[in-house]
Amino acid sequence: MxxxxxxxxxxxxxxxxxxxADTEVHRATWASLSExxxxxPVLAAERLLSERHPDGWSATMFAKTCWDPVKNRYACREKGDYLNxxxxxxxxxxxxxxxxxxxxxxxxTSPQSRGPRGKAVTLPCDTPVQLEIPYPGGAWISVEIGGRxxxxxAARVVDLFIVGMGDSFASGEGNPDVPVRFSPDRAADYDAKLIGYPARIGDWRDIGDKPFIxxxxxWQDQACHRSLYSHQLRAALQxxxxxxxxxxTYVGVACSGAETVFGxxxxxxxxxxxxxxxxxxxxxxxxxxxxGSRPAPDYDLPEAYHMNEKxxxxxxxxVLKKCDAERARKIDLILLSIGGNDIGFARLVANAVLADTSTLRSLGGWFGHVHGLAEARGLLDVLDDRLKSVNRALHNILHVPWSESDRIVLTGYPPMALQEDGRSVCPDGRDGMNVLPDFALSEAKAREGAAAADRLxxxxxxSARQHQWSFVDSYRTAFQGRGICAxxxxxxxxxxxxxxxxxxINGQWEPYNPADWRAYxxxxxxxxTPNDAFMTGNFHVSQSLLQNVLKAQGLSWVQLLLASIYSGAFHPTAEGQAAMADAVAAKARSVLVKYDSRRRAARGDAAGLLRSADR
Incomplete structure (x- = not known):
């Protein structure tokens, strides 16, 4: 018995x-998975959750978190001790x-270290009980029946402090917490030629007016297009x-468009x-x-990170903030995705999908420059120095011990246009790109972009080997045959x-009614694809911003550009993010097991010394 x-x-x-209850949704989904x-597990759970929540599971959760969107910081009134x-x-x-x-x-309950005993709680023995366990000391839990x-x-919670940093591939770009919704009947016209587009729901009169915006x-973070679908958050959640x-305890600050310097x-x-x-x-x-609740001082660092002016x-x-070492909470894992914007990711994409005669190309792509492999090579040559600077800051500013550098987990980038054979790329064509007539994929230029991505x-x-970071790119094979033309x-x-x-067209939606679109x-x-991004993120700006800041009065196609390219085109879907999260979580487990084994061994050695002293 x-x-x-x-x-x-x-x-x-x-x-x-x-x-x-939100956490329990994910825990119960994980518990239901087959061997x-x-x-x-993250990919399998994402697929199950997308079936149960047609508009995405995050829509009911993203506003109930310990992120303060007004102050742009991690805090919550309900948990004054969230960070510590x-x-x-x-x-x-x-x-x-x-x-x-x-x-x-x-x-x-009685604490394993100092502190008062908890209040006794009596319940039927088949009823679960809520107990408060001190951290980090833990507590002894005992059960008595009739005084016996x-x-x-012994109950001790292991609380991991996991940090997410980086760019759009880390923020979850392309996967808003609440995607845009479309009217089943209404259509939108952007100019005399760009007509019959899906139109948002809502009581708006003109594209870009207040009800439209x-x-x-x-998004969890509107400016950074950071969402709960981020592979960094999903890995931490798993x-x-x-x-x-x-x-x-999770803190993610990844931001779409960020690079090593500006970001x-x-x-x-x-x-x-x-x-x-x-x-x-x-x-x-x-x-x-x-x-945590204490201020982090500013430090003037004029010479520390320019790497001999490279x-x-x-x-x-x-000037960077730095929490003094004796006060700073130790970071267990840093999940990092950076480098793509340093070599001009958006410029390479623009080069691949804008024809040489395109008006957009003559205007500089999407409000920037357009360049190919030759220009990217020069930026690739200095990336190593930028990553050296990042490494120095991770240790000196965030206090990651130099002997524990593998707690830094750098994630590579998945192939965007690689076919199932692992060699060929998507062919010439406009599949997934007819949101604007200027868009058309060039196979030759896509191959150039793939070469730059391989070099990156x-x-x-x-760099990860040099700095003894952990590196993750095992999911790249799974992305073959699942690129933008799949x-x-x-x-x-x-x-x-x-x-x-x-x-x-002629009063009928073709090939389907936009109200039936399911982003997840x-x-x-x-x-x-640009079409997917239009149907999911559909980012537009106000009429005043279009006219006063972008100087684009009369250029209605600019809204279409924003609604596709600036809404997450050429970024992983929630399934893609989940596949990346599985690989990151697997690597993170091995790192955590390593240091947990060391901690247990050290605790055992300490206990042995105490026993010897008692003798």
């Missing part, structure tokens, strides 16, 4: 979610107790829910125009989080894999 025993789990292991599905927890609520229950339904259990102790266990897609005795080191205001853009660089924002933007005038990945891998082939037609943008449906392609 089994002995009575106490089993327990953290009630809300992903502390970023304010509502434990085969658990080999890729003092305790955790756990759920405990009895197992192996006969007649549990008919007897009462008295639950007692029947079970005891109020229906923009919603690590939280798979261990009943673990909690995760990590220097302030970057984000991808979307908002009234309250980010104030701090990513390094400073993380340092502020490490200090990164000239960081010479002179560099090689530099990132070598669609149904022999399978029956499905709206999810349809590449064409719906248009209203399972599909073959794991990259958003």
């Amino acid at each position: 089994a002995e009575p025993r106490i089993v327990w789990q953290v009630e809300n292991p992903f502390r970023f979610f304010l509502d434990p 085969a599905e658990r080999r890729s 927890p003092k305790s955790h609520t756990i759920l405990a229950r009895m197992q192996g107790l006969d007649d549990a339904q008919t007897v009462d259990c008295t639950w007692l 102790q029947v079970a005891e266990v 109020e229906e923009n897609a919603r 690590l939280a829910i798979e261990d009943p005795h673990r909690a995760v 990590l080191f220097l302030r970057y205001k984000g991808h979307e125009w908002v009234p309250n853009p980010p104030v701090l660089s990513q390094f400073s924002a993380i340092a502020e989080a490490q200090c 990164v000239p933007e960081l010479k002179g005038g560099l 990945n090689a530099i990132m891998l070598e 669609s149904f082939s022999d399978a029956p037609w499905s709206m999810a894999d349809e590449m064409r943008l719906p248009r209203r 449906a399972q599909r073959q392609r794991w990259f958003r």
Whole structure:
């Protein structure tokens, strides 16, 4: 007969979610997975959740988190100790107790270190109990029946501090928490030729007026296009829910458009125009989080990070926040995605999809420059120095021990246009790109972009080895055949894999009604096409901003450009982000196991010394 025993789990292991029920949705989904599905648990869960939540699971969760969108910082009134927890609520229950339904259990807690005993709680023995466990010391939990102790266990929560930093591939760009919704009947005309486009729901009169803008897609961080679909957040969430005795404190600051200089080191205001853009660089924002409720001092660092003037933007005038080492919370994992914008990711994409005769190309692509492999090579040559500067700051500003550099997990970039054979790229064509007549993929230029991406990945891998970081790109093979041109082939037609943008022609929608679009449906392609981005993010700016800031009065096609390219085109879908999260979580587990083994060994050695001293 089994002995009575106490089993327990953290009630809300992903502390970023304010509502434990939101975390439980993910934990229950993970628990329901088969053994085969658990080999890729985040991807399997994403597919299950997308079936249950046609508009995306994040829509009901993203506003109930410990992110303050007004102050642009991690905090929540409901959890004053979010960044530095003092305790955790756990759920405990009895197992192996006969007649549990008919007897009462008295639950007692006493801290393993200093502190008062918890209040005794008496409940029927078959009823789970909520208990508050001090952190980091933990507590002894005992159960008595009729004054006699029947079970005891030591409960100590492992709370991981996980940080996410980087660019649009880390922020979740292309996957808003609340995607835009379309009218089943109304169509939108952008000019005399660009007519019959899907139109948003809402009581708006003109594209870009106030009621129209109020229906923009919603993001956890609107300026940075950061959402709960970020692979960094999904990896942290997975690590939280798979261990009943673990909690995760998550701080993610990745921002669409960020690069090493403007983003990590220097302030970057984000991808979307908002009234309250980010104030701090990513390094400073993380340092502020490490200090919790205490201020992080500013440090003037004019000579520390320009690497002998190889990164000239960081010479002179560099001021970063830094939490003093004795006060800073130790970071368990830093998840990092950076480098793509440093070599001109958007410029390479513009080169691949804009014809030489395109008006957009003559205007500089999407409000920037257009360049190919030759121009990218020069930027690739200096990327190593930029990553050296990042490495120095991760250790000196964020206090990652030099001997524990593998806690820094650098993620490579998935192939955007690689076919299933792993060699060929998407062919010439306009599939997925008919939102604007200027868009057409060039196979030759896509191949140039793929070559630049391969070189980028090689530099990132070598830098990770040089700095002893962990490096993740094992998911790249899974992306083959799932790029921007992937669609149904022999399978029956499905709206999810349809590449064409719906248009209203002669009073009828073709090839489908835009109101039926589901942004998070399972599909073959794991990259958003410009058409997908229009149907999902559909970012527009106000009429005044279009006229006064962009100087684009009368250029209505600019709104179409924003609604596609600036809405996450050429970025991974939620499924793609989930596949990346699985690879990141796998690497993170190996790092955590390594340091947990060392911690246990050190604790065992200390206990042995105490026993020897007692003799």
